[in-house]
Amino acid sequence: TNSEADTMAQESDHPSLILTKQGIKDIRANLGKVPIFDESLEATKSEVDAEIELGIQVPIPKDYSGGYTHERHKRNHLIMQKAGVLYQILNDEKYARYIKDMLFAYAELYPTLPPHPQTRSYARGKIFWQCLNDSNWLVYTSQAYDCIYNYLTEEERNTLETELFRPFADYISIGNPKFFNRVHNHSTWGNVAVGMIALVMEDVSLLQRALYGIKDIRLDPNEKDNDGGYINKDGKIGFFANLDEPFSPDGYFTEGPYYQRYASYPFLIFAQALQNKKPELQVFQYKDSVLIKSVNALINLSDVDGEFFLLNDAQKGMSYDSRYLVSAVDIAYKFGGNKPELLSIAEKQGNVTLDDAGLAVALGIKNGKTKPFIKKSIELADGANGDEGAVGILRSGDLELVFKYTAHGLSHGHFDKLSYSLFDEGDEVVQDYGLARFVNIEQKGGGNYLKENKTWAKQTIAHNALVQNETSHFEGKYDLGSQHHSERYFFDSENESVQVASAKEVNAYPGTKWQRTMVLIEDPDYENPYVLDVMRVEAEKANQYDLPFYYLGQMMQTNFEYSKLEVPEILGKSNGYQHLYKEASAVSKGGNLKLNWLLNNKFYSYTFVTAKNDEILLARIGANDPEYNLRTDPTLILRKKNTKNTLFVSTIESHGTYSPVSEFAVNAYSNIKNIEVLLDSEDYTAVQIDTNNEKSDIFIISNQNSDKDAAHKLNIENKEYTWKGPYLLVEKN
Amino acid sequence: TNSEADTMAQESDHPSLILTKQGIKDIRANLGKVPIFDESLEATKSEVDAEIELGIQVPIPKDYSGGYTHERHKRNHLIMQKAGVLYQILNDEKYARYIKDMLFAYAELYPTLPPHPQTRSYARGKIFWQCLNDSNWLVYTSQAYDCIYNYLTEEERNTLETELFRPFADYISIGNPKFFNRVHNHSTWGNVAVGMIALVMEDVSLLQRALYGIKDIRLDPNEKDNDGGYINKDGKIGFFANLDEPFSPDGYFTEGPYYQRYASYPFLIFAQALQNKKPELQVFQYKDSVLIKSVNALINLSDVDGEFFLLNDAQKGMSYDSRYLVSAVDIAYKFGGNKPELLSIAEKQGNVTLDDAGLAVALGIKNGKTKPFIKKSIELADGANGDEGAVGILRSGDLELVFKYTAHGLSHGHFDKLSYSLFDEGDEVVQDYGLARFVNIEQKGGGNYLKENKTWAKQTIAHNALVQNETSHFEGKYDLGSQHHSERYFFDSENESVQVASAKEVNAYPGTKWQRTMVLIEDPDYENPYVLDVMRVEAEKANQYDLPFYYLGQMMQTNFEYSKLEVPEILGKSNGYQHLYKEASAVSKGGNLKLNWLLNNKFYSYTFVTAKNDEILLARIGANDPEYNLRTDPTLILRKKNTKNTLFVSTIESHGTYSPVSEFAVNAYSNIKNIEVLLDSEDYTAVQIDTNNEKSDIFIISNQNSDKDAAHKLNIENKEYTWKGPYLLVEKN
């Protein structure tokens, strides 16, 4: 039991998670003077006032995401958090009363609840169908509780803590150790939920549980969750383990930006609270300031619109406008040395958090400190130690090429070694399918993962990646895939006119290894930069290779004859092939083939080198899709049968525009006349690219030595080429 | 031969087509003072200066549209016209010299030219593959010639007129009477081309030819052009005939807004020139000011973005930003009584013509005269006398419903009686396919009409229209279709909360007649307005009826079970059915069926009443499309077999939104619980619509009497309804 002095001491400590006593003073002093803060406050006030009007609804849990009870409870914790900051900022008791009334409604309901009636999750919550969402609830509600802590009597606090918060924290941790004791973005939410309420309640043992996991439980290392991910393979647990594991030293989150966006919130909100309450932990310095770096990495993993690249499971359209990123950017600004380029992101977001961090950003903007955040080409290493491959992002002009040579990406990973996607002015041109899910849209499988995510979206054939013998990488087995990663070979973006990322994969198909080199070339002989893709395959035996090309848009023309089937055929039986309809096919006579297409009123061309008798398949997604869960997007597949070693070489150009208003087509055709492989040996691959205006460039890559300083000498067609470093691009004369 | 006095008189008359001597004075006096004019001038100057830098290119004609020679010659006349006004406005001789040099290059080339080598047109040009484009050239070049007339010596003018202009005008008229002596938008260009050069040269007999056609030629009334349209069925010829025929008294152009946009330029530019040179003709007063009305009609035929509705052959994305419409709006403003709402359209266009009309608009904007152009619901009658059906446009909230009950629309017409399309916030939600053509994109059939335009886009099954026995309206025969039109029954948009358009078709299928009533209802029980569609069919014998519904977007859910085929089947053999793949089907147990879908992050529902054993087909466009000329959009078809009289009733709601950033789905489900047909007799049809919140509305239509003042009394389920006028919407209590 608390002595009166203890109570006083505790009261003086509130609020202290995201708002501090000094912060509130500063915020109040600046009210009406800082536009972006005032606007955010006004918007929040309108939203919360409208909810208060509607009255308190705490229904008995029943639905999956998308359904009423799920969405209502979610809204409750979001609104409580907002009401909390409004109470502190505006000092208007109605907000405190609203939170108090709602918390007491929960305190009455919660003890009566069995696990959630919907059974799809391996870790069911009580308020929601999975512990993840219960954890969300507690992360937000802790902040609200912190804000009204001093408004409540000690008896009221005792009731809430005994009836609601402590049992809630216990249920999502001790009650669900497979959920809590795990390295996974969901578990981070669990750890942070427990940690946040521990900080409010100043409960040392709960805080230890949050930071370092439940010590006395050992889980079966081979057990998996309902998404097929390992529950806990190596025994790492707790918040710090979750910070160690999925983040690379570059701040890349191994599940990819879509999940990082979601995970970043608990990491950063808890780090902020820890910094305020336990500065001695130096959480922002942890692992060479990885949390601050992670925000920088995440912004770099977005296209020019701020939309995240599609890596692993990821829904299209998610962007740094997400409320999670508003928090992340504001916290990174305040606790990461006030980097002025973060202010330009905050300006694009158009709002700030209503707390100390948000005020710092708002004042930075008001005081004219903003600098543009210029996204350059960047390589972000994967793996806790930064040695498990990487994502290479090449940027030039309006093009952004995303080349993936990472580790598997935990349970949200796809079997897509050395795949890529291409964006032009922020629009996908050569796509990654993303996930097969309509998040929170109840009519589509309750808004959860659809079965096509596993049978289609994760499979190799769903990617711009090499498929051998119609099987996915690592046989599509998570246990195998998660043991390996691709190897970066080199990444060089120093020369703006030729930027190169090259990587190798040796594990995905035992007995076969391949190297892919993606080059973004800016050349005065072309209107726009273009992509060169050189993929070299070495195998111990003859295989069939498929290389899909997921262009988006309407085909305009090919330079080869194809025969379209009367009705489509299903392309295969498994590994994702069962979801593709073959619509047309062609057999190459050798030489360059071209696909010319139109997307968003821009003309594109894909030019690819073929050998005689290579097959070309024109296919479309949508087979074995009984509930219309898939998008019916097209693809072109280059198929080489009964082949050991081979080389895939292609270019992608964005070369022209069309206006439906003026009806003018400008530069509708490819500017590339011919691509020729001049040489392909174990040591070197050399490719010549001729333009329509009679210019030629030669690109040479050293296949075995990526040393920046190594000198190379090579004779091709009686001409000697000498250079330093892993590649050469030179104009032929 | 001209006396010196004549020459002087003539010189004093130039320029006089679109620029006048007074106009130039005013323009020069206002330079630097009227922002939109100055910006337009600056943009034009940059464009023309860049072309002058490139030098003069007058290649030997060779290509179809999209190809080099076509695009180059097209650019030449556009740039000459602009250089002409720049010469007059800026008084800089380099512009006059540029035009002069180019004209002399043409004067050298033209006499050597045979008809264009590409043979697809029934009326080949010399510079271009069709006389239409040669006419375009002359319409623009006449303006340039007018601008530099006084800059040239008499001898130079004689050379140009003898070697180039007169033979050019003769070739497109006397040399191609089937092209020139015709009522068709192409012929309008021909007439105007001859008329414009006649006005510059002050050639009375050429002007007569332009205004009234070539008198001494009689064409075969049954001959058709290569698009299947009649060349000259009723012997009407010349500019005034072209003004009489295709425009209704409301200013609706029978081919639809896409072609009106194109045709409006020659009509209005020539009218302007006639007004300046021959005011006694009172061309703007002709047919109760139909030219001015036509501009108003055309703006009303655009969605909230200014993009034209898809009626007949029409490419998507064409809008009033078209340069043709900039001219049309500016001319309508200057010569149509300075209507201030046209200024708001000019502001959206963002530029004005560099002539007297453009200055008037620019000054109007500068002087703050702009008023918003508010597009309301409107009915636009079709037919020279306004008695050949109409287009009914119902607008409410963000919805725009376009209901077509017109005449056939000449050679660009589709077999789509009583079809409709629906727009939400300017995006198509229930689409009209548009045309099967990629205008000026050479890689698609030279940028010309594709064969799928006839086999697919024109056919009834390509529309949201009733199809009987898998045949198109009028057997898909232009000769039959062009003899008839649908009948408007009534149009009433006076009550904003219930707007109704109703029409009947009795000719498209002999022995069958049907009436369709489209209602846009704004009801406080619904978040947004919704569409009610009541279609009543009476037939002499049993038929199969198909009603397609071309929703755009991703299916979310249906409330009925369907079985998807392993592989699609081709739906039929002809009449467009050969282009549809059947993907899935269902058999109704009766009652309401629902389709729920997502488009642009908005949720929509289609709820339709069925009878037991009605079939539902889920299909997709793309069969028998060997060159990927078609878009693979989905459709839902309600099929009633072996049925005589029947009633199709359905509703369309836009009820919810999704945010991929917040991942919140709001109002994802239809608000309509049930639709029930209460009564359906020869005289009345009554439908009850129940919402999820237990409210009911009853809609009753009088099927035989559309009199606004007729009193009706009807007993349904022992309740008496009395009302005045053709319909009643009443809340049930």
Ligand SMILES: [Ca+2]
């Ligand atoms: Ca993927």
Ligand SMILES: [Ca+2]
């Ligand atoms: Ca070069």
Ligand SMILES: [Ca+2]
């Ligand atoms: Ca149509």
Ligand SMILES: [Mg+2]
């Ligand atoms: Mg984008």
Ligand SMILES: [Mg+2]
């Ligand atoms: Mg994007």
Ligand SMILES: [Mg+2]
């Ligand atoms: Mg639009």
Ligand SMILES: [Mg+2]
């Ligand atoms: Mg539109």
